[in-house]
Amino acid sequence: xxxxxxxxxxxxxxxxxxxxxxxxxxxxxxxxxxxxxxxxxxxxxxxxxxxxxxxxxxxxxxxxxxxxxxxxxxxxxxxxxxxxxxxxxxxxxxxxxxxxxxxxxxxxxxxxxxxxxxxxxxxxxxxxxxxxxxxxxxxxxxxxxxxxxxxxxxxxxxxxxxxxxxxxxxxxxxxxxxxxxxxxxxxxxxxxxxxxxxxxxxxxxxxxxxxxxxxxxx
Numbered sequence: 094x095x096x097x098x099x100x101x102x103x104x105x106x107x108x109x110x111x112x113x114x115x116x117x118x119x120x121x122x123x124x125x126x127x128x129x130x131x132x133x134x135x136x137x138x139x140x141x142x143x144x145x146x147x148x149x150x151x152x153x154x155x156x157x158x159x160x161x162x163x164x165x166x167x168x169x170x171x172x173x174x175x176x177x178x179x180x181x182x183x184x185x186x187x188x189x190x191x192x193x194x195x196x197x198x199x200x201x202x203x204x205x206x207x208x209x210x211x212x213x214x215x216x217x218x219x220x221x222x223x224x225x226x227x228x229x230x231x232x233x234x235x236x237x238x239x240x241x242x243x244x245x246x247x248x249x250x251x252x253x254x255x256x257x258x259x260x261x262x263x264x265x266x267x268x269x270x271x272x273x274x275x276x277x278x279x280x281x282x283x284x285x286x287x288x289x290x291x292x293x294x295x296x297x298x299x300x301x302x303x304x305x306x307x308x309x310x311x
Contacts, residue, residue: 094119095156095241095272096141102149103133103140109148110136116291120240123263123273125283128293134276137293138243141274156241156272160234164246165226170219176229177214180204183237197236204236205229208262224255231262242266244275248282260285 095118102112111133118124126134139145141154142161160183183204184197205211208228213221218229227247234242244263248256263273263286275282283290 095122095154096274097153098150099152100150101140101147101152103136103145104148105136105145110145111140111293112149114150114291114293116289118241118272118274118289120270120272121267122289123267123275123287125287125290126274126276126293127278127280127283127290132293134293135245138245138274138276141241141243154241156239158237158239159241159243160237160239162227162230162234162242162244162247164249165223165230166249167245168218168226168230170226172219174218175215176205176210176218176221176225176232177201179218179229180232180236183233183235200236204232207235208232209258223250224252224258227251227255228258228262231259235262235266239271241272241274244273244277246276246278248277248279256281 097117098114100112101114102109103114104110114137116124126137128134136145138161140147140152142159180201181197184200202211202214205214208231210225210228210232213225218226221229231247242263247259251259260282263275267273267286273286275287277283
């Protein structure tokens with residue numbers, strides 16, 4: 094088991110944004126978070142990494158390394174970094190005291206090759222297309238060799254070619270034993286890369302409700 098939630102509630106220091114969440118994700122499994130805007134999908138991801146506060150229920154996370162892939166729209170595209178620099182951020186926490194980043198350069202280049210962007214290592218991140226930027230962010234996640242990858246709307250704004258590449262990469266991560274949790278409005282992602290769906294609903298007259306269902310039916 095990588096993540097287990099039992100009646101979990103999350104907040105940003107005030108009233109709960111999300112509550113009554115129960116779900117479990119094991120190694121090599123993917124779970125899609127489905128629901129309307131504002132239902133708490135991003136808050137749940139932030140709760141797992143600790144930037145939203147657990148204010149009720151229980152949460153267990155058994156992952157020594159967690160990678161978070163944000164929405165491309167949340168990234169400052171004007172910041173003067175290359176694709177290599179962005180991916181290298183994924184190994185910074187693994188550097189020993191005074192160890193140069195060059196010690197992990199091969200891993201960074203290998204991660205960029207993995208997502209099909211090896212030749213764009215020196216390209217300014219902001220000049221890449223939206224699909225290429227999303228693949229660079231996934232390479233940053235891959236290079237950290239994580240037990241758990243959290244993705245926030247990874248298909249937003251991607252064309253068919255980049256969506257297909259992303260699906261292949263996510264399934265390869267699962268095959269290596271990595272657990273995935275992805276917030277999405279896209280049922281293709283849920284069916285193509287996830288084993289279960291956590292449906293988040295917040296009807297005002299009933300309060301928060303969630304249900305875990307299979308991502309696909311044979």
